[in-house]
Amino acid sequence: MKKILKNKFSQLCNHVSKDYELYVPIENEGIVNFSRWEDEVNINLEIKTNTSPKNFVFPQSETYLKFKSEGKKLKIERVDEEREDYVLFGVRPCDAKAFNLIDHVFLREPVDRLYEEKRNKGVIISAACVEPEETCFCSSFDINPEELKNGSDIFIWTLENSIIWKPLTEKGEELTKKLEDILEDVNEKDLKELEIVKENIRKKIKELPLASLNPQTIQGDLNELFESEVWDQVSKSCLGCGACTYVCPTCHCYDIQDFDGQKNSLRFRCWDSCMFSDFTLMAHGNPRVNQKERFRQRFMHKLVYYPNNHGEYACVGCGRCIEKCPVNMNIVKVIKKLGGEI
Known part of the structure; x- marks a missing residue:
């Protein structure tokens, strides 16, 4: 050193x-x-x-x-x-x-x-x-x-x-x-x-207020968690603003767009959010038609899908989503609800 x-x-x-x-x-x-x-x-x-x-x-x-x-x-x-x-x-x-x-x-x-x-x-x-x-x-x-x-x-x-x-x-x-x-x-x-x-x-x-938070209290197989009644409760207040995804250091979804400049055009990618109603929008429509489904996708990915694939949670506990959410809904409350704490 x-x-x-x-x-x-x-x-x-x-x-x-x-x-x-x-x-x-x-x-x-x-x-x-x-x-x-x-x-x-x-x-x-x-x-x-x-x-x-x-x-x-x-x-x-x-x-x-x-x-x-x-x-x-x-x-x-x-x-x-x-x-x-x-x-x-x-x-x-x-x-x-x-x-x-x-x-x-x-x-x-x-x-x-x-x-x-x-x-x-x-x-x-x-x-x-x-x-x-x-x-x-x-x-x-x-x-x-x-x-x-x-x-x-x-x-x-x-x-x-x-x-x-x-x-x-x-x-x-x-x-x-x-x-x-x-x-x-x-x-x-x-x-x-x-x-x-x-x-x-x-x-x-x-001594931090969230020191005892434990994501491993979330138990159950994928289908059980996916169909949990918790999603109806925790998603009600979500505005779908996407603030949580834009401040999150691990969110990585993006969209691809073309800018038509007539003779000179370009293709670019930009951040997207699974919380938006047009996220993954296709010709037949959107596979997640309501805010509950979009909310569930975000947190199932971080707490279930990603760890199933990579052995780690897709959250680092930075707390930015707590600070920025305008309706005070965040991953901490989701973990506690799914874990049966509240």
Whole structure:
């Protein structure tokens, strides 16, 4: 492990930005989101970003084909974005885990080249969650906010006067080597302080309102869960606005659209939501005709279908859906209902 003094943090960012596009959590009017690093920006590593960083590997909208017509001839051009190598600094453990979950979707055969190219260009630096929020429940999904063993390239802890730096992958080792002039070796005092920080995180996690949430209380086979009366109860208040899917770091559904520009047109994909009435709309109609069916699809996917296929739940407990839902309906209430808790 290495460390860097906090008063040298700008120097660290300067070094990183020489070889990479550097993105950090920047606070603006109380809201924190990842933005390109510049001198004098207000970096905040303690507050969870308002939106997840999945946009860096799976943009909300991206063009991948262009069409040009000349008379009866049609020329099709594949769009290859020249993405620079980039670093995401300060990713929360929940969001780092989310990258792994959507990897299962986009990196299995047939591999999604748009996603793969962006994923390969990035270096993920995760930060220990020293200030978990009351809406957080990542530990319910076996995510350790004090230290990730995998899922990112470098893991950091913020101490009183320094930042502890631990590379986890070849990418992480490569970046660490480039910074050897400004990184220092840790000492015994640093390690003792680090253990105190970890213990404080563990205590805070145990005291969170949702610390006891357990998705494994959901029992029954697929048909039983699908036909459960719970869906009638929990879906009644849903507005179908899709806010939960747009802030979710693991949602990955998208639509494909063509923009008709007469002689110059393009094909792009954009985020979609299973909560929308026209989601998967086909010539014969929509296979899910009401909000109950669409609501059920979202949560059956996260809590049943995805784990059946990949052995993990498609939720990381970030709590953003709790914060953003206008009618206070979220995955926590669904888990408790299906598990017979409420």
